[in-house]
Amino acid sequence: MKVIEMIIKPFKLDEVKDALIEIGVQGMTVTEVKGFGRQKGHKETYRGTEYTIEFVPKVKVEVAVPDGLVPKVVETIARAAKTGTIGDGKIFVRDLQNVVRIRTGETGEQAL
Amino acid sequence: MKVIEMIIKPFKLDEVKDALIEIGVQGMTVTEVKGFGRQKGHKETYRGTEYTIEFVPKVKVEVAVPDGLVPKVVETIARAAKTGTIGDGKIFVRDLQNVVRIRTGETGEQAL
Amino acid sequence: MKVIEMIIKPFKLDEVKDALIEIGVQGMTVTEVKGFGRQKGHKETYRGTEYTIEFVPKVKVEVAVPDGLVPKVVETIARAAKTGTIGDGKIFVRDLQNVVRIRTGETGEQAL
Amino acid sequence: MTVSRLYRVAILSVFVWALLFAPASGLWAQEAPVAVPPAASAQEVVPAQPVVAAPAATPAPVPPPKVDTGDTAWVLTSSALVLAMTVPGLAIFYGGMVRRKNALNTILQCFVVACLIGVQWVLWGYSLAFGPDKAHLIGGLEWLGLNGVGGDPNADYAATIPHQAFMVFQLMFAVITPALITGAFAERMKFSAFVVFILLWATLIYDPLAHWVWAVGGWMRNLGALDFAGGTVVHISSGVAGLACALVFGKRLGYGTERMSPHNLPLTVIGAGLLWVGWFGFNAGSAVASNALATSAFVVTNTAAAAAALAWMVAEWVYHGRPTALGAASGAVAGLVAITPASGFVGPVSSIWIGVGAGVLCYIAVVMKNRLGYDDALDAFGIHGVGGTWGALATGLFASKAVNSAGADGLFFGNPAQFGIQAVAVLGSWIFAFVGTYLILKVVDMTMGLRVTDDEERAGLDQSQHNEAAYS
Amino acid sequence: MTVSRLYRVAILSVFVWALLFAPASGLWAQEAPVAVPPAASAQEVVPAQPVVAAPAATPAPVPPPKVDTGDTAWVLTSSALVLAMTVPGLAIFYGGMVRRKNALNTILQCFVVACLIGVQWVLWGYSLAFGPDKAHLIGGLEWLGLNGVGGDPNADYAATIPHQAFMVFQLMFAVITPALITGAFAERMKFSAFVVFILLWATLIYDPLAHWVWAVGGWMRNLGALDFAGGTVVHISSGVAGLACALVFGKRLGYGTERMSPHNLPLTVIGAGLLWVGWFGFNAGSAVASNALATSAFVVTNTAAAAAALAWMVAEWVYHGRPTALGAASGAVAGLVAITPASGFVGPVSSIWIGVGAGVLCYIAVVMKNRLGYDDALDAFGIHGVGGTWGALATGLFASKAVNSAGADGLFFGNPAQFGIQAVAVLGSWIFAFVGTYLILKVVDMTMGLRVTDDEERAGLDQSQHNEAAYS
Amino acid sequence: MTVSRLYRVAILSVFVWALLFAPASGLWAQEAPVAVPPAASAQEVVPAQPVVAAPAATPAPVPPPKVDTGDTAWVLTSSALVLAMTVPGLAIFYGGMVRRKNALNTILQCFVVACLIGVQWVLWGYSLAFGPDKAHLIGGLEWLGLNGVGGDPNADYAATIPHQAFMVFQLMFAVITPALITGAFAERMKFSAFVVFILLWATLIYDPLAHWVWAVGGWMRNLGALDFAGGTVVHISSGVAGLACALVFGKRLGYGTERMSPHNLPLTVIGAGLLWVGWFGFNAGSAVASNALATSAFVVTNTAAAAAALAWMVAEWVYHGRPTALGAASGAVAGLVAITPASGFVGPVSSIWIGVGAGVLCYIAVVMKNRLGYDDALDAFGIHGVGGTWGALATGLFASKAVNSAGADGLFFGNPAQFGIQAVAVLGSWIFAFVGTYLILKVVDMTMGLRVTDDEERAGLDQSQHNEAAYS
Ligand SMILES: Nc1ncnc2c1ncn2[C@@H]1O[C@H](COP(=O)(O)OP(=O)(O)O)[C@@H](O)[C@H]1O
Numbered sequence A, B, C: 001m002k003v004i005e006m007i008i009k010p011f012k013l014d015e016v017k018d019a020l021i022e023i024g025v026q027g028m029t030v031t032e033v034k035g036f037g038r039q040k041g042h043k044e045t046y047r048g049t050e051y052t053i054e055f056v057p058k059v060k061v062e063v064a065v066p067d068g069l070v071p072k073v074v075e076t077i078a079r080a081a082k083t084g085t086i087g088d089g090k091i092f093v094r095d096l097q098n099v100v101r102i103r104t105g106e107t108g109e110q111a112l
Numbered sequence D, E, F: 001m002t003v004s005r006l007y008r009v010a011i012l013s014v015f016v017w018a019l020l021f022a023p024a025s026g027l028w029a030q031e032a033p034v035a036v037p038p039a040a041s042a043q044e045v046v047p048a049q050p051v052v053a054a055p056a057a058t059p060a061p062v063p064p065p066k067v068d069t070g071d072t073a074w075v076l077t078s079s080a081l082v083l084a085m086t087v088p089g090l091a092i093f094y095g096g097m098v099r100r101k102n103a104l105n106t107i108l109q110c111f112v113v114a115c116l117i118g119v120q121w122v123l124w125g126y127s128l129a130f131g132p133d134k135a136h137l138i139g140g141l142e143w144l145g146l147n148g149v150g151g152d153p154n155a156d157y158a159a160t161i162p163h164q165a166f167m168v169f170q171l172m173f174a175v176i177t178p179a180l181i182t183g184a185f186a187e188r189m190k191f192s193a194f195v196v197f198i199l200l201w202a203t204l205i206y207d208p209l210a211h212w213v214w215a216v217g218g219w220m221r222n223l224g225a226l227d228f229a230g231g232t233v234v235h236i237s238s239g240v241a242g243l244a245c246a247l248v249f250g251k252r253l254g255y256g257t258e259r260m261s262p263h264n265l266p267l268t269v270i271g272a273g274l275l276w277v278g279w280f281g282f283n284a285g286s287a288v289a290s291n292a293l294a295t296s297a298f299v300v301t302n303t304a305a306a307a308a309a310l311a312w313m314v315a316e317w318v319y320h321g322r323p324t325a326l327g328a329a330s331g332a333v334a335g336l337v338a339i340t341p342a343s344g345f346v347g348p349v350s351s352i353w354i355g356v357g358a359g360v361l362c363y364i365a366v367v368m369k370n371r372l373g374y375d376d377a378l379d380a381f382g383i384h385g386v387g388g389t390w391g392a393l394a395t396g397l398f399a400s401k402a403v404n405s406a407g408a409d410g411l412f413f414g415n416p417a418q419f420g421i422q423a424v425a426v427l428g429s430w431i432f433a434f435v436g437t438y439l440i441l442k443v444v445d446m447t448m449g450l451r452v453t454d455d456e457e458r459a460g461l462d463q464s465q466h467n468e469a470a471y472s
């Protein structure tokens, strides 16, 4: 199993979610994060004091999927999250040793 | 070493924390997240405009533990976080290559 | 590739960020978390009701880097985030299977 | 959100209506006259309001103007209350309803309107609106920079308070009116264009309209239209201007697909509370005296707000199964809007009907907006345009000389003509506000551009227009 | 939280008390009479308050009622201030103290009370409370729909302002009283049951009690009980009703195990600030005139609030080592509650004692609650019940005819009987409010159910009752 | 942030200035006298303000003091408004500007000042400030515990309202002044030291200064300095005290390296709105009557606030490319500060210049602070010190007897001497406030320590001083 973790633009969340549901993903977890990459931040000024804000608001989405589904999921995300402008974000694919569904106690792929 | 990551109902946090401390876990990190799984979301209405809120507030807890402790930790969480109703959440077990305690510079299992 | 994940004191974020940029890191993702470790929490009282707050506000920073850069990054973080007092935090090093840059579709180390 | 449910609300409301009307006639008959009987003291007979007394009602012997400390205290207090309606009231009522990234811009727009008009009114606005009449259309420039507007009363407008007190009370009305429009173009207007638009709109739309309705010599006032505290001048004008804005600006990016729920509803409810409290100054202060008429206006203001909030909540309960806090706040404001023109002319039981009508009609208007598809972001038109129109017409239904002998009777009190007069005033205001606003917008759009770029809109106006963040 | 620390607070407070008392007698003697000397102008001798003048104090020659603009301005202003106490004041004072998921429901409850009573009072409430007396127990139905309540003064209640001004001022009291109760059952009541409960409680408890204490003919008024601005009618009744609610509802889910700390304390402190400011209208407005008595009430109101906030903070400092913002806010409100019945009868130095007593006693009450184990979520009883009882009794201690010649002397001024009278009034209000509330709750519970389901409570009332979220 | 841009602002402002001045002389000439002409009714000729009438202006025949209901209503209303400026106004204006971890401490400081002074003023503060004069320097102890301060007017200060009304109005000034200082040492002062500091400062600095400027016999009053509503007493004293605090405390940890942006700007803007509204009580209430002078003060107050907010925003726009919400709020407050001493002596057009000057000068002061490197956290000095100084001097420029015959003419109206008198008063206040504050701080620092530990500062004062969290 793998965890696919993506950092995307916040207003793309609903589109990505819908695209993933369509290909059979049954759960996901979303975190509000701030990111820093090629995309420049911006300045803020308060009574003459300027701050450079390098971090841009982003959304992190984590989906645990069986190995077989990985390519399809990655490709789906890459399509749904793309605007073609800087700051579109990244997809990270990471190993997942085991999963347990707390309600039923199921483990492994059944628990996804 | 492993990182055990769980997504649980927010009001279960204190119970899970206490249970983990009891079996010797010495640290953990908590993040507020929103989740999406079997559990249905709800509707919100603002001046006649309805929104479907699929994401339900959850808490993510991460604990880094030595390999030996993994089964006990998983079992403890599964017990403490369970209500038996939909949305109880999931436990993810993932590999951890190395740890460093910043204050002392210790690495590996000592640093946990 | 590896993901280096650190839990640090919030007021150290800017210092760590600058140090990482200096050694060539080109992106990172930051999450607000609450942590629990050796560092004691504190008490809060509201109209005579006391609550013990075990969790202390922390910042989690994730950086994906090529394997070669790992030691340097770890060492840089350990230096920049250190105050020498309890609660300085931890660095976790974890495997990363693959990365995709959404905007361009690049994968692997180029995508970092 | 089926159409059939909408019908249910409509039917329900007609039903409730009918139910209330039956006993109503009886209750109305009992309504105690709150205003002065013919034999009352001279001071109180002075038409309490710059507004729109039927010409014949002007009493013959006016006492020489002298400042009354009680009246002055009430008008100063009212002026402060009406400023509080805009800053911070309306600012946070609107500010809480937008998304987090636009919170400051929305709040700032109201704040800046108070600043711009605060200077404009003193320099030329008051003179255009209330200065010596020119052709029943506009005031002259004689009072530029408040020249001649001093501490002595001006008996034309308020015989017992300093002329400047009347001026500053009216200033607060001139402030809130353009501020109300900002709800229509929230979350997408360039700040520089906003400043220019407000100055033009205040000078070209508000000042003339205020003159028509309230100034000695204004044509609507001469017509005999009743507008105690600004149903046409304030609410129809701003609401209809809002409609024009919504149409010219088009929708916000992501409208209909992204979630655009209010970022901080407690802020909105506080704002609604301040609007409610401040509205006592708005309506009861419009008596420009501290007397029975002011008291009566105070009472019906409260009653209409309460009834309208309840009506909106009931409509929601029927239509989508739950009453909401935003609904209660919106309903109260709708009721306050609707009672505004009527507040010096109707009794407490009438004010319940006016409130119920406002709650239901504005709710329907807001729901319909989603069907019709224009993006009046914070419902400036749905609440102020619709509520103001209902209120102005309802004044023609429920007005009673038993309440204010200087007013007129409405349709339900045997004078159908008044309803016709009200309809003319409504129509005139609609046309003037809509066409005028449309033209101003087009001119500003062509010269400097109205709307922020897509990137600026997505990043949020706080960041792109002000380099600030509301929260950190 | 050892018991011994609690004792320390008690001892400390007794000590402070004694310390203050010693010089006090001297200072009291010096207290300048603020109220009218016998020879003052007729207008001012009119018993300034509907409230509770010792019967003998009624002056012989009452001038024919005539509206005074200054008095009217002050009462209208006060009415606006008292509405601001509930909406937005109390709404956010309470709203900030609950958990995020219940913020809107809590705020909305106060808002809806203002709407419900805003209509109820006009239709039948005022008539029941102040209408022509029936058997010293209730007002008649003669004033239904404000029939006969018009612009002329009603000399029984306020000889120098329009009768409707008195009515609308009293309306604001009728609004805040049930709103105070909502603190007791916060975070767990069904919204539909809430609406029914409020209407029943206002009609069956508040209206009669207001009649007993304030209306011409009411039995407590006849008894000679002093209650200038509502210690019994407003605070004891709502506080004791809150106790009944806390007992009937039981605890919130997770009480004692989950963290239930306030989600937004700045909101709560703003609310406390608005309560403080609005309370000037509440107490000084209860003079129903703009005179020396109103001024005196204004001064003692401020002084008691300040002293009580300091006392609460000192108690916290001693008892758990830190003064808190919530403590300061709570203490100020406790002081305002306690001075309410006394505000027209005591001098400034007395008001310091009353405030100190309120701060310490209410703090102890709130701490004790955690021992006794009932869940009065936002301390409606701990602050209004306890503070109101203390204030009503303290009026019997500190009242002085040197301050208000139409009042009475208290125990410390040589008239122990007054303390007895106050105790009777307190007891009567306690019993009536407790039993009446209990019965109403039981009836509502049996017919429609009082409490939300466990799932609804866990999801939060904003979501489950209103389909809304406070923040997004 | 190059120096050249700063010059651009300065040049721009001079230019705007010149531009405005040219036509100004013409406009001024036209300014209608708002205050009473010599022949007006006796009551109005009574110097409306305790303040600083040129000695010669005292009119000969004073009517016997009698309470006027309208004047009393306005002064009571004003007192409530001025309290609202501090609690909740200033509390949240400041509270929104600090970091989240210090929000409650900052809010609480303002709240606690209201409590401390609420008791201090009644017990000894009022007597020191306004009691019978001793050597032109301080009031006697005759009025301790408000002994002798009752319901009858004191003709020295306000002939038509109860003496206690004047006292409580002044109390609100005594509250806000020390509260303003808290902006300078925000986010780093020990709470216990804070309590001691406030009591000392109020007693040793504020009370004497108020005596000098406002009390019968005070030396600055005798000098003929004009200060209608507190430019020296309130704003210079608190602003300069703030400067002393900033210097003694030193910088906050992380100043210049960590981000210290406001955590909740909507809160700050609401606070600014409440300050604006409340300031009508502050300035127009300082007429201690409800008349033409109060009205005039009301008008110029609003105008100056509006003009200053616009000026600040324009300066920002030029200097860093964007106008901001915090800038608008700060500018409005700066304008309100500057108009304070002038509000009873200048006309509306003059008030525009005063406002523009305040906006530009305070903006420059705030930007310069970053250069000079002291950490006046919330700009108590930058706004109140600089704005108050400008206002006091500007009074010497723009004052006109056409506006207030009991005042004096300023430089621009042919009386350069007045500017000199104002400069002396400014200098005196500066020196006294700076030296006095410095000494008090040193004493407190040596006895109990002023500043929290580094760990406490990093954890935040809410946690370390109060065991609370603002949000959860
Ligand atoms: N090396 C990295 N490690 C962790 N997160 C990263 C890394 N690079 C980018 N990110 C995340 O991805 C987001 C988008 O990256 P960015 O470089 O701006 O996109 P792009 O290169 O596609 O324009 C960043 O805001 C950050 O949160």
Ligand SMILES: Nc1ncnc2c1ncn2[C@@H]1O[C@H](COP(=O)(O)OP(=O)(O)O)[C@@H](O)[C@H]1O
Pocket (backbone or CB within 6 Å): A026, A027, A028, A029, A030, A062, A063, A064, A065, A101, A102, A103, A104, A112, B007, B034, B035, B036, B037, B038, B039, B056, B058, B085, B086, B087, B088, B089, B090
């Ligand atoms: N495949 C997944 N990947 C990531 N997170 C998941 C996944 N499935 C579930 N979750 C997380 O677990 C939470 C609980 O899941 P849910 O399916 O509702 O629980 P259950 O199946 O036990 O009733 C979700 O809210 C989500 O945050």
Ligand SMILES: Nc1ncnc2c1ncn2[C@@H]1O[C@H](COP(=O)(O)OP(=O)(O)O)[C@@H](O)[C@H]1O
Pocket (backbone or CB within 6 Å): B026, B027, B028, B029, B030, B062, B063, B064, B065, B101, B102, B103, B104, B112, C007, C034, C035, C036, C037, C038, C039, C056, C058, C085, C086, C087, C088, C089, C090
């Ligand atoms: N075993 C662990 N698993 C996950 N997170 C941990 C663990 N131990 C510590 N942390 C995180 O690191 C932070 C700092 O840890 P702490 O033990 O207080 O530091 P130190 O030991 O260096 O003084 C904690 O607040 C927590 O967020």
